[in-house]
Amino acid sequence: MNVFNSFGRSPRESQGAKFERDRQPPKRALVLSNRHARQGKSQAVERAIAHLTAFGLEIVRECPEDPRDLPDVIRKYRNCVDLVVIGGGDGTLNAAVEGLVEVQLPLGILPLGTANDLARTLKIPNAIEAACETIARGRVRYIDLGWVNGKYFFNVASLGLSVEITQKLTKEAKSRWGVLAYAATAFKVLWKARPFRAQIIANGQCIRVKTIQIAVGNGRYYGGGMTVIHDATIDDRRLDLYSLEVKHWWEIIYLFPALWQGRHHRMRGVRTLEGQDIRIETRKYCEINTDGELTTQTPAHFRVIPQILPVLVPYS
Incomplete structure (x- = not known):
């Protein structure tokens, strides 16, 4: 599967290709966040969903009780969505990583944690609207993972x-x-x-x-x-x-x-x-x-x- 061609927007695409792309059904995004997040973080997720919808994405939202359930939720939707969006910090992303590797859907990051070191590494903006634009209009980059004792x-x-x-x-x-x-x-x-x-x-x-x-x-x-x-x-x-x-x-x-x-x-x-x-x-x-x-x-x-x-x- 050519993930870039199936999801991202090429800066050189022709007007005809753009027309065909715009005629396609909207991409479906599974948005995952922490049910027990502080009020400010929950409000940030709500704002992000509004921005993602405005950018043309169709949203499916899940808020697992336990972050350890994230991989199973991702597996559940593997054939129903086009990408997975995670709102949280590095710990939340780490909790989801096994499911992400298994389903191989593009990952969108909403950097809502304390450190947000992965987002910083990938130059993903901290501002909610800019992060959402990256999710909706960015390019796919394949990254390495470290592995220790499984x-x-x-x-x-x-x-x-x-x-x-x-x-x-x-x-x-x-x-x-x-x-x-x-x-x-x-x-x-x-x-x-x-x-x-x-x-x-x-x-x-x-x-x-x-x-x-x-x-x-x-x-x-x-x-x-x-x-x-x-x-x-x-x-x-x-x-x-x-x-x-x-x-x-x-x-x-x-x-x-x-x-x-x-x-x-x-x-x-x-x-x-x-x-x-x-x-x-x-x-x-x-x-x-x-x-x-x-x-x-x-x-x-x-x-x-x-x-x-x-x-x-x-x-x-």
């Missing part, structure tokens, strides 16, 4: 400090402070962080490290706008790993600007590598955070799944 992820999977941050980061803090809640929580747990020993196996090498955090990135952004590595893209068919091997917790404070910009590969105390297949083993079980949710633990086998998921993105 679990897909969009942005990053990590162990160590980030897991402690995830455990301490509350919904109330995210609601009140937005992306600043990530930094504030990081500073709260940083001084208690302790290094752990791990073995990284990649590219035919076995590397033993003493580290405070290991992160394996698929996309470009994570953690509210931090950069995995400066040249990462979400369709480059690779994973990017960094390990923070500092001796004292306060050294991370000096690394923070470089971590934010993705320039940490130049910094002392930071190990970086890239690969398509990476294994991490630890002496004790360590929990692993994927796109902000604790989903698995070490030993961990990471892989990149190239260009597996169609997503609607802006033309520019």
